[in-house]
């Protein structure tokens with residue numbers, strides 16, 4: 452570890468640059484890593500996770516650092532390698548996102564720091580203000596991907612791939628002029644086949660959206676762009692209750708004919724992350740009801756862009772016949788990073804996983820955390836506790852096989868132990884959170900707290 456990689460407890464720094472939020476500065480390659488326990492041999496592939504890791508050592512906001520990917524390669528029961536790489540974005544090379552003379556955004560310039568996602572054989576490092584940056588399975592940056600020139604908007608950090616069709620559904624939000632939201636679909640071969648403006652109320656910040664079998668579901672919520680804040684260089688968004696809060700539900704087939712969403716007013720809130728959505732229609736049919744499970748924040752950034760309010764798991768049910776909305780809180784413990792078995796995307800899911808506070812609600816951003824599993828059929832929450840000094844990242848579910856049942860598989864993530872200031876890659880049994888980890892792979896370097904990751908199972912020939 453270099454001196455620069457030491458975590459810092461300097462109280463003069465903002466929380467997102469201290470402790471295990473502090474960036475690391477060395478790009479590491481480690482091979483044939485020691486394994487405590489046994490990596491299930493069917494886990495052949497790569498776990499990649501993205502996060503903000505400012506190359507300068509400083510950023511104005513947690514979300515404002517350069518993207519760094521951390522990856523672990525598993526094959527035949529072995530941990531073949533760990534490595535970490537900055538995404539070689541134009542921003543990392545010094546390019547500016549906004550041309551101050553023209554006011555134009557350059558969509559080829561972004562931080563690529565939020566998620567890493569594979570579609571049609573390409574791996575994208577994503578951040579919602581720009582085009583994707585494609586990276587190789589070895590974590591080398593290939594470059595900006597604009598879908599053969601067809602994509603004319605940014606690309607969300609949270610695309611969703613339909614379990615039925617293999618299409619990747621995604622969206623963009625933009626700040627300066629309408630359309631403020633655009634809905635896109637890429638087919639299973641990666642070709643952009645649909646792009647459509649969505650009529651929202653203004654320059655709302657939209658971090659995620661959902662699909663069900665028949666519908667695309669849009670959030671139009673009261674965190675909106677603020678030009679004055681933009682000029683100060685911080686996150687240019689503020690909580691604006693007068694904007695209102697509503698959910699838009701758009702039939703996926705009728706969208707291709709130009710239809711707009713039907714909007715449902717909901718009580719004021721903000722949602723960063725969706726767990727899942729589903730409907731009761733037959734394939735390519737109409738539904739009576741659409742359900743949406745997501746993390747509901749009572750507000751967001753009310754009083755400043757550092758004012759995070761805990762997220763509570765909520766379920767909304769939208770009646771497409773009567774327009775009625777039913778809203779229900781599913782748990783009284785907060786959570787972050789909700790995930791499901793991705794094979795259930797858009798279909799009813801029984802289980803969800805996420806990060807929860809070890810005790811109480813998570814008021815402190817660096818408080819110890821546990822991995823939680825929700826059985827949404829019984830209402831039961833079970834947890835895996837790594838210990839009183841540990842924090843865990845987003846759990847990514849990996850099915851044991853293509854035909855395995857919904858929770859028959861593994862959770863993979865990074866865990867940091869503040870007592871040792873050390874990070875591990877961990878494999879858990881997703882079906883029983885009480886079991887000890889199946890495998891723990893101590894890593895040569897601390898992995899800072901980050902955002903989202905994915906498991907990329909080996910494709911033929913890898």
Ligand SMILES: [Fe+2]
Pocket residue numbers: 565608609658723724902903
């Ligand atoms: Fe996110």
